[in-house]
Amino acid sequence: GAGVSQTPSNKVTEKGKYVELRCDPISGHTALYWYRQSLGQGPEFLIYFQGTGAADDSGLPNDRFFAVRPEGSVSTLKIQRTERGDSAVYLCASSVAPGQTYEQYFGPGTRLTVT
Amino acid sequence: QQQVKQSPQSLIVQKGGISIINCAYENTAFDYFPWYQQFPGKGPALLIAIRPDVSEKKEGRFTISFNKSAKQFSLHIMDSQPGDSATYFCSFPKGPGGGNKLTFGTGTQLKVEL
Numbered sequence: 001g002a003g004v005s006q007t008p009s010n011k012v013t014e015k016g017k018y019v020e021l022r023c024d025p026i027s028g029h030t031a032l033y034w035y036r037q038s039l040g041q042g043p044e045f046l047i048y049f050q051g052t053g054a055a056d057d058s059g060l061p062n063d064r065f066f067a068v069r070p071e072g073s074v075s076t077l078k079i080q081r082t083e084r085g086d087s088a089v090y091l092c093a094s095s096v097a098p099g100q101t102y103e104q105y106f107g108p109g110t111r112l113t114v115t
Numbered sequence: 116q117q118q119v120k121q122s123p124q125s126l127i128v129q130k131g132g133i134s135i136i137n138c139a140y141e142n143t144a145f146d147y148f149p150w151y152q153q154f155p156g157k158g159p160a161l162l163i164a165i166r167p168d169v170s171e172k173k174e175g176r177f178t179i180s181f182n183k184s185a186k187q188f189s190l191h192i193m194d195s196q197p198g199d200s201a202t203y204f205c206s207f208p209k210g211p212g213g214g215n216k217l218t219f220g221t222g223t224q225l226k227v228e229l
Contacts (some may be wrong), residue, residue: 031215033216041221041222042220045218102164102215103159108156
């Protein structure tokens with residue numbers, strides 16, 4: 001079956017611009033996670049959705065970052081006033097509801113470059 | 116905040132050899148320890164996982180050994196193959212109440228040479 005998909009695969013933007021990154025989780029997965037991975041590092045947690053609501057957004061670095069999941073499926077990560085330090089690979093993962101499994105299925109990521 | 120120390124940072128092994136990656140942690144409040152494997156340009160994928168009430172788990176050529184008293188666990192790859200060349204991450208889920216969000220180690224880049 002189809003895995004987690006993310007679009008775009010690459011995004012280059014200028015400092016100060018607004019970007020949106022999209023994630024399509026595996027059908028039927030109620031949990032959705034966003035992580036950020038800098039070069040040579042492990043992924044870092046940003047935000048977790050259970051259904052439509054953000055259950056934990058403690059990893060968002062500041063208020064320029066925001067994510068939504070209005071219908072409990074597709075999610076969009078939004079970054080305002082981008083900075084060069086935002087350059088990283090943004091990974092999305094989905095899972096069957098927590099408590100049923102620990103396994104998360106990751107998409108290929110969106111590589112964001114802020115110039 | 117969970118602190119995770121993963122070593123080595125990089126590893127070169129000859130084909131057929133044993134690859135060993137270690138992971139040390141501070142907080143013991145976890146009930147599942149997964150290892151993820153990541154190929155270039157791809158997202159991480161679950162490789163193998165162990166629960167803390169088990170000291171060892173083997174799946175094919177991959178084995179996790181867990182030492183609860185030392186707060187560390189290790190991934191062993193037997194008969195390493197060039198196709199195993201990837202980055203490996205230990206990770207800690209926060210558990211169902213925490214949504215299972217993962218804290219990852221810094222990663223070990225494995226290269227298996229012919």
